[in-house]
Amino acid sequence: MNVLITGASAGFGKALAERLVAQGHQVIGCARRLDKLNEMAETLGELFLPVVMDVSDTESIPQVMANLPKSFSQIDVLVNNAGLALGTEPAQKSELDDWMQMVNTNIKGLMALTHAVLPAMVERDKGYIINVGSIAGSWPYYGGNVYGATKAFVKQFSLNLRADLIGTQVRVTNLEPGNVAGTEFSNVRYHGDENKAAQVYEGFKTMTGEDIGDILLWLIESPAHINVNRLEVMPVAQTYNGLTIAKQNS
Template identity: 50%
Template sequence: MKQIALVTGATAGFGKAIATRLVRDGYRVIATGRRRERLDALAAELGPDLLAFELDMTDAAAIAALPGSLPEGWRDVDVLVNNAGLALGMEKAQEADLANWQTMISTNVTGMVELTRVLLPGMVARDRGHVVTLGSTAGIYPYTGGNVYGATKAFVRQFTRNLRCDLLGHNVRVTNIEPGLCGGSEFSTVRLRDPARAAAVYEGTHPLLPEDIAETLSWIIALPRHVNINEVEMMPTCQAAGGLAVARGMKD
């Protein structure tokens, strides 16, 4: 029997690349997202091993109902890929839009923990499974305008670490993948709401691509089940942590 993977946010970027790679690796993939037409197009491209399943990560009732809403034969999820997430805005905290903060928390944190909680008991009962979460280097290294987005990814980092403690004694693995600068997705366009500004983020760089993330995830979940990769922090060679900042000439 082929293993079943559920990938959130599969309509574009990381999620689409991961879903595509896992089907080609021999998994049956439940691809979730809000844009049904994109999910249907992906299913048409990849065939019967991909199940398109519309899901809004801010809809708690839909998440709670997910296991029973899946068709027979698709309910025993072996790999959960918590990919859905977003950043909104680059304003400093004192200037930021509170609604943007709430949307990031609802999607990146609340929806992610609710879906994990719904699927985890089945993995424990079957004594097999793998929870892979897409964090970010923004959860490690602060930067101006990162405020709540970075905080949500720091939450992801600590949540996965604590899951490992809770799952000790069970053959259920947990991994947090933390990419840095990554192009080829809608991330910056959604965040900045300006295609020109979004394109400028990657100007003169060779960033990571969604396929690089999919390759990394494919390797991690293919390892023997006694091997748990706790965290993977990855950046393109054109990126490094910026160090501490100093403001000069401030008034006493």
């Protein structure tokens, strides 16, 4: 089985790549940082193919796909894992560039790569697309503005893919994690402020990138006649809270 993973150089993507190779699957690991990918290739061996890809550069994706070696060219599973959140300010104080970068990566990049691999899956009547969404696509929170909106798109796009693929054996899942430590998510969100990033995970037991890697592997190796439409996962310490009310001082 050939599995293409975006955002493969860290976090969920790296954890999944390690698990897939251990199970004997071939992995096309895509990310922007070639040095990180090459480090993984040294450890994982010939089953791991490092590929430089910036999914936000959508025009480059067809050429990258066309240049894959023949033995890796058939994509059996696509894991759209590349994505990011930038900033925690309310909408009125946010940077427009941050908004645009989230849209370009989380939405446009995911669309372009899906568009590149889906027709061949339909032609073979076999394949699996796993989109890594977020609970932010369902549950709004302060400072989540455009990030949450991009993940809401991923959720609805995944469901609509399922609708379009009726009558085929191609599967689609939207995996929607909550709080996860051990990735670069918060480091990126806080623009490299390590102290603020660390505070996000203090004081409770959260999930890890390895936990999400295990879930992704379970999805990929689940029976081909079963489709998990959406899978929302959170640490036990995280749950829904009451609606917020801003009360006036009397």
